[in-house]
Amino acid sequence: MRVVLAEDSVLFREGLQRLLIEDGHEVTAAVGDADSLAAAVRAELPDLVIADVRMPPRMTDDGARVARELRAEFASLPILLLSQHIETHQVVDLVAAGSFGYLLKDRVLRFTDFLDAARRVADGGSALDPAIVGALMAPVRRNDPLLELSAREREVLALVAEGLSNAAVSARLQMSERTVETHMRSIFQKLRLVDSQDTHRRVLAVLAYLTR
Structure with a gap:
C-alpha cells in the first residue's frame, strides 16, 4: 500500500512512518503542513492518505479541510484522519462517502488496531473512533x-x-x-x-x- 502521510509533529510523523514501513507499506511522502499534503497527493496518487486534522498554516482544521478538497477532486481517495481533539464539522460528508476513517491519536498507540483501521479504510471501508461516533450524534x-x-x-x-x-x-x-x-x-x-x-x-x- 502506498501512503501519503501528513503530520506536523516530527517525532509523531517519523514514528508513524516507521510503523507503516515495518508493516510492509510504502510511505511515498511524509509532510508537515496542509499545502504540502495537497501537493503530495496530487503528485503521488496514493492508496491511502493519513493526515492530522490540525496542521499548519492555521493550526485549526487545515488537515480536514484539505481532505475534503482532495476527496472532491479524487472521489475514491481513501483518507484516514487523526486528531488529539474531537472536531467533526468538516467530516460528516466524508463519513457519508465511505473509504474514510477518523481516529483519536491515542488509538495509534494500539498498533494492531491502527494498522487494521488503515487497511480497512484503504480497502473502501470505514474506521471511526467510538468517541468520534458519539460526537457526530x-x-x-x-x-x-x-x-x-x-x-x-x-x-x-x-x-x-x-x-x-x-x-x-x-x-x-x-x-x-x-x-x-x-x-x-x-x-x-x-x-x-x-x-x-x-x-x-x-x-x-x-x-x-x-x-x-
Whole structure:
C-alpha cells in the first residue's frame, strides 16, 4: 500500500512512518503542513492518505479541510484522519462517502488496531473512533425511527458505525454472526431502508445513526 502521510509533529510523523514501513507499506511522502499534503497527493496518487486534522498554516482544521478538497477532486481517495481533539464539522460528508476513517491519536498507540483501521479504510471501508461516533450524534428528534431500535440493535449499529464487519461485531459482542445478521435486518426494517442498485442499506443505516 502506498501512503501519503501528513503530520506536523516530527517525532509523531517519523514514528508513524516507521510503523507503516515495518508493516510492509510504502510511505511515498511524509509532510508537515496542509499545502504540502495537497501537493503530495496530487503528485503521488496514493492508496491511502493519513493526515492530522490540525496542521499548519492555521493550526485549526487545515488537515480536514484539505481532505475534503482532495476527496472532491479524487472521489475514491481513501483518507484516514487523526486528531488529539474531537472536531467533526468538516467530516460528516466524508463519513457519508465511505473509504474514510477518523481516529483519536491515542488509538495509534494500539498498533494492531491502527494498522487494521488503515487497511480497512484503504480497502473502501470505514474506521471511526467510538468517541468520534458519539460526537457526530446530534440531539434525537421527535418521531426518530432510531427510537424504535432495541438496546442491542443500537449496540450493533454503533459498532457498524465504527467500521466493523458483521464478523467483527459478532466477536466483539460474543454472539453468532447469524444473530448479527438478524439484528441488521431488523435495523433496516425499523429504519425503513430498502436495498436497491442505487442505495446501500448498511451505509444509510450508519448515516441515520451518525446524523440523527
